Amino acid sequence: MASSVAKVLVLAGSAREGSLNKQLAKLAAKRIEALGGKATFIDLKDYPCPLFDEDIEAQGMPDNVLKLRDILAEHQALLIASPEYNGFITPLLKNTLDWLSRPYQDTPGLKLFAGKWAALVAASPGGLGGIRALPLGQQLLANLSLIVLPQPLSLPKAGSAFNESGALKDEATGGKLDALCQRLVDVMANHHR
Numbered sequence: 001m002a003s004s005v006a007k008v009l010v011l012a013g014s015a016r017e018g019s020l021n022k023q024l025a026k027l028a029a030k031r032i033e034a035l036g037g038k039a040t041f042i043d044l045k046d047y048p049c050p051l052f053d054e055d056i057e058a059q060g061m062p063d064n065v066l067k068l069r070d071i072l073a074e075h076q077a078l079l080i081a082s083p084e085y086n087g088f089i090t091p092l093l094k095n096t097l098d099w100l101s102r103p104y105q106d107t108p109g110l111k112l113f114a115g116k117w118a119a120l121v122a123a124s125p126g127g128l129g130g131i132r133a134l135p136l137g138q139q140l141l142a143n144l145s146l147i148v149l150p151q152p153l154s155l156p157k158a159g160s161a162f163n164e165s166g167a168l169k170d171e172a173t174g175g176k177l178d179a180l181c182q183r184l185v186d187v188m189a190n191h192h193r
Contacts, residue, residue, distance in 0.1 A: 006188035007038045009075035013082035013093030015045035020123040020158040021130075025081035027166055028121060031178055032079070037185035039079070042071060044092055052098040065099045069112060072100055077117040077188055078146065079181070084124055084133035089140065101144055114145040117191075119184045120152040121177070129156030149187070153180050 010032070012025040022043065029039035047064040050056050061069075072078075082089045103109040118141045122130025131154045141148045153176050155161055161168055168174040 005036070005038045006076040006185075006191070007040060007074060008032050008077040008079050008184060008188075009072060010039050010041045010079045011044055011081070011096075013044075013080065013090040013096075015043070015048075015092055017045075019083070020125065020155075020161075021081035021083045021121075023162055023166065024121055024123045024155060024158070025079070027162070027168070028079050028081065028177060028181055030166075031181045032185060035178065035182050035185050037181070037188070040071070040075065042068075044096060047096075049095060049099050052095055057102060061102070061104055062099070065102075066104075068096065068100060069104065072112050075116070076191075077119070077184055078141075079119045079121070079184065080137065080141075081121045081123060082130065082133055082137050084122060084128075084130040087132040087136075089133045089137045093137075094140070097140065097144065110145045113141075116146050117149065117184060117187055118146040119149045119180050121155065121180070122152065123155040123158035123161070125157065125159040127156050129154035129158070131156075147187075149180065149183055151180065153177055 010025050010029040012021040014021045029041040032039040049064050120137050124130040134152045138148045163169050
């Protein structure tokens with residue numbers, strides 16, 4: 001039954017038009033679909049949220065936060081592509097997750113995340129491939145009560161890593177991405193039987 005296929009929400013921690021992480025996130029969404037899962041890619045540029053502030057929250061949850069909450073509630077897993085800013089995840093990603101982890105009406109703070117699966121990938125034009133930010137991203141997702149898959153994918157020299165069709169030129173790296181996406185599809189299938 002198609003309706004029993006668990007859904008993965010895919011997003012990037014960068015809003016920039018030409019973002020390499022956005023490119024990697026879109027590719028991951030395609031690969032999840034090809035490997036038997038269901039994926040929804042969203043662009044955080046379409047959901048601008050103010051910097052988290054309890055005074056703003058007290059005036060009512062921002063509309064885009066409510067939209068993102070509804071989207072997240074429909075998915076059983078997350079795949080996040082995060083750039084690295086000074087060795088950390090991006091303010092955009094942190095701010096989005098901070099808003100989504102707030103209690104709202106009768107929903108406790110971490111309810112939207114608890115028990116869901118998560119996978120992390122990172123792309124960087126440099127040689128490190130965003131590797132310094134990945135453990136921090138994993139720690140944050142675990143703090144939100146997500147079950148984080150080990151062995152995140154890091155993509156160095158990402159500026160020249162994609163071919164014209166958006167796939168990865170290097171077969172071994174493509175295989176690693178597929179393996180991560182396959183693990184996500186498999187754990188959800190086993191979990192939702």
